[in-house]
Amino acid sequence: MAQKEEMASMNVALKQSITIHEELPKEELFKNIKEAEGKLSMFQCSKPKIQRVPYMLREHKSFEKYYEPRAVAIGPIHHDKPRCQLAEKFKLALAAKFIEQSGCGAEVLHKIIEDNIKTLKECYDEEATRFYTDEALIQLLFVDGCSTLQFIYSFMNNELASFKIKRDQVAFAEQDLFLLENQLPYEVLKLLMSQSAKKEVLNDAIHDFVTRNISKRNKHSKHKKTPQPEGTVIHVEEPTHLLQLLRTEMLGPEKSEAKKNKSKHLRQSFRNIQELKAAGIHLKPSKTNTLRDISFDSRCFAGILHLPPISVDDSLGPKFLNLIAYELCPDFQNDFGVTSYICFLDSLIDHAEDVQHLRSAGVLHNLLGSDEEVAQLFNEIGTDLVPNSETYRNVTSRLEKHYKTKWKTWMAQFCHDHFSSPWTIIAFLGVLAALGLSGIQTWYSISSPPCACDAVCKYLKKQLKIE
CATH class of the missing domain: 1.20.5 (Single alpha-helices involved in coiled-coils or other helix-helix interfaces)
Incomplete structure (x- = not known):
């Protein structure tokens, strides 16, 4: 009897676990098909929303390390994360300082967020804010916005010590501000700055902070405009959040020649920098550190590949992976610039010796550890990525053409064998x-x-x- 009852309960549980799919009336199906194109175009043309990392990346073996905040949660997605609760106390102190230096009261700053909550809420994916009332979201954006602006300003002016924030917390917080799931709408920062007496100073601090995170060789250098290469097109648009601002600054202006590039695509046959060097191809730093500033010059039997200088430290992995995740968001139409750069660099780096050549050329600054660790990092980041084949087509085609020209390779090898040392x-x-x-x-x-x-x-x- 007991066995029969157990079997019956199992059958009930099994039926409940099965989803019954019922067909739609034909008229409704045809209507959905007819309206699909219009809905899809609206979805793709809308401003990208702040959302979770796309599902295709969520199975990454180090997901928590690369995509989730370790010190401070910004915005609604990770607000209740236990390990970020200590930062909530620092947020209040930072917010208090921002309000004090703004020249207006907390009520004024709170009200400007309140008056724009409908627009600000639409900056997030519905799933990110569904458990928040409007009032709770207003308070969250108000505190996070004020504290973020004050953190950036104090960071760039070496004033964070006055808040008793430890160095490791500062380092992790800086990294956390560029995670996809940890973003504030840039509109929040803009609204709060508009009411502050230090509007221009705060705006400069944000751009200095972003510039610092592109290259950390000069940690507290003032923001300077990067000289732009010839043949570039500059598009100025309001960023969605700090991560998009980082992406825009990191990629630099789009080269006009990229759009009309008709170079014949040649399948890549070289595997790493060592093989390029054996073919007489040398490395040199580009004039700027923007990721699009990659070029190749063929001179007689030698060639020069110009690559933007890059500093590799503990923050590089999370930074690039979150930029890649942002480019993969379904509502963000883009040219996959960061993804293409990582794929191009990954095609040059196989072993520690390749990293050593990049270091010797002044292209890569290793602040991470051994050259083997750097090689493994780029190989890990570059796994399962699909680049935009047009981005570096001109460079890769010219590289391949030089590499496959035998007499140039022979001459380069002769010079390497017989003139590799002063003696x-x-x-x-x-x-x-x-x-x-x-x-x-x-x-x-x-x-x-x-x-x-x-x-x-x-x-x-x-x-x-x-x-």
Whole structure:
């Protein structure tokens, strides 16, 4: 009896777990098909929303390390994360300082968020805010917006020590501000800055902060406009959030030649930098550190590949992976610029020796650890990515053409084998000098006219024989 009851309960549970799919009336199906194109175009043309990392990346073995905040939760998605609760106390202190220095009261700043909550809420995917009332979201955006602006300003002016925030918390918080799931609408920052007496100073601090996170060699350098390469098109648009602002600054302006590039696509046959070097291709830093500033020049039997300088530290992995995740968001139409750069760099790096060549050329600054760790990092980031084949087509086609030109490879190999050190060069020059002197001596002995002394000697010899 007990066994029958158990079987019956199992059957009930099984039926409940099965989803019954019922067909739609034909008229409703046809209506949905007819309206689908219009809905899809509206979805794709809308401003990208702040959302979770796309599902295709959520199975990453180090998902928590790369995509979730470790010190401070910004916005609604990770607000209740236990390990970020300590930062909530610092947020209130930072917000208080921002309100004090803004020159207006907390009520004014709170009201401007309240008056725009409908627009600000639409900046998020519905799933991100569904458990928040409007009032709760207003308070969250108000505190997070004020504290974020004050953190950035104090960070760039070396004033965070006054808030008793430890160095490790500062480092993690800086990294957390560029996670896809940890973003505030840029409109929140803009609204709060508009009411502050330090509006221009705060705006400059944001851009300095973003610039610092592109290259950390000069950690607190003031923001400078990067000289732009020729043939570039500059589009200025309001960023969606700090991560998009980082992406825009990191990629730099789009080259106008990229849109009309008609280079014949050649399948890549080289596997890494070592093979390029053996073919006479050398590395040099580009004039700027923007990711689009990659070029290749072929000179006689040698070639020069220009790559933007990059600093590799603990923050690089999360930064690039979140930029890639942003480019993969379904409502963000883009050229996959960061994804394409990572794929291009991954195609050059296989082993630690490739990283060593990048370091020697001044292209890569290793602040992470061993060259092997850097190689593994880029190989990990570049796994299962689909680049935009048009982005570097001109560069890769010219690289491949040079690489497959045999006489250039032979000449490069000859020079590498025989002129790879100063001593071999000196020896070669010595041989040339000896051959030159020997040739001059031979020519002189054959071509020079008889000397008067030679004639006198011949005459004397002749007279002595006669006698």
